[in-house]
Amino acid sequence: MPTNRAVLFTSSEKLRQTFFSWFDESASRFSVMGLGLWPEDVFELTYTDKFNEEVIAAYSRSENCVPKTIKYQFDFHSYQQSLTSKAFGHIAVYADIIGTTMTVFDGLTLRYPESFSVVAIARQQTKGQGRSGNKWLSPVGCAMFTLVVAIPMKSKLGQSLPILQHLTSVAVAHSVRSLPGLQEVNIGVKWPNDIYFGSEIKLGGVVVKSTMFKNNCIASIGCGVNICNEKPTVCVNQILKENYNKSDVLSCEQVIARTLTILEALIDDFQQNGPQGFLEMYYKYWIHSGANVKVQRDRHSSEKLNALVIGIDECGYLRVRLDDGSITTLNPDGNSFDLTKNLIIAKS
Template identity: 35%
Template sequence: MSIWARSPPIYSGRLLIWSPRLPSTHDVVSQNFCEIPLGTVCVTDLQFKGRGRSKNVWESPPGCVMFSFTLEMEDGRKLPLLQYVVSLAITEAIKDVCRMQGLPELDVRIKWPNDLYLNGLKVGGILCTSTYRSKKFHVCAGVGLNLDNEKPTTCLNAALKEMISDSGQIKREDLVAAFFNKFENLFEVFSGQGFQALEELYYQTWLHSGQKVVIEEKNNGCVVNIAVIIQGLTPSGYLLATDEENKEFELHPDGNSFDFFKGLVRRKLE
């Protein structure tokens, strides 16, 4: 394992830990949070115990962008919204890299709550975990993104290959650097003004505005289907939806995010 430092790690990404093979970058930074400088990022070429939501295993072969980093937060009310800031930073970073290299823009979208999709197929995911200590939340944020593996679904560079005839490709190091440039700016806005200041940009990037969803409600032993339309996010970061009578519902994921619309837990907003 090698360590490279460019300058004091005041912001995320200033200190980089790299290894060709790790069980999980997330475990490295979370298990050593108090021993490494705040803002440290861990990058690997291959993970063999990658982590996803709900204890899912994330396949992480060579050809993926895989990194995790540390930060601190004091406001627990904002903590659930951090994964949306990370998701937004990676989609904006992809746009920046394509723009700077003269490549066609890839329309990578956010599938709530923490997946990244391209052309209807999953290409990445976000994982944020935290512990509370000394009146602060110690947060570990991780990003996994398929850059070069065309199977079993698709990847960013395969999509570019279909769009242009030359060999233009996104490089991992360019994408990681662009991510932290974006994340620093977005996190500063998020910390000072809250997620509302980023909502418009977020809604331009996610998949769900105006999406129709059927949720199930148990009533006196019977299951009733209710059709709702997703309107946005609630202040707590869950999905805000309305039915045909404009009654508002807060929708919570239940289990695997691949299937989250089938397992939504809902709460009527009074």
């Protein structure tokens, strides 16, 4: 049976030991490193913290650690240069090809340390996951990752968990538009979880799955955004070249690292100060200001209510004002937003 190789990147030896200590405590069986870690794929996990070397020593329980020459399609040096976070992204598992990054750490999260974060990154997915069970096309050139974090339920963010997808969407948009010369590029966020160019071209999306354990929510935050793949749809680099005459060429490594750095800062600020600072950035990037929409509360009914979009609340629910002046909120998990029809429709 062919083995798909994955590499573990950590920014320090201490983090490497932390990762394997967590894995050893959580995994129920251990043969080839990664058996039980990936339910659909068999992986041989290797380790590196040396970005410019191709020789990577394979981790083993025994002392017989045989060096191997393995080439990966991921520039760890570029990733490290763009990563300025305190914790997010400093423990990363990367694979050239994987089913989906969303399941990499399944079964290991019940012992997940509160101060711990790991990210799974893939060059290509064969079974990419979108929101509500949708499939996400995952070609080479799409920046794809799943970040796993523990959020105390009694914290400010723990009381507003649905807003995680909004925090991540904004982090992606800001990772591009905060670069020098790209501030005016019209990349924004569509409620509740998509990244758009203008109001018509979808560039990516976010999906969040969570598990409650003791006093924490273990959140798996998945993201995919088209950076340098012109097919089967439009990508960021194509937009920069054709719409803004920019020579900038962004890489998946750069965007993932910058997104993780920004997301960490947004979460830290939310935990300390609440939603206000984040909401100011959110409205800078969202594409719905003053939008007139129709709301269909029952997908089996033809009744549609006219409404004006006025914002989101501290949990990320959409706030709309109906014709009678009343304000109602719409759950992001219970509704979908069809931009082509300006229609918000209940899923069930």
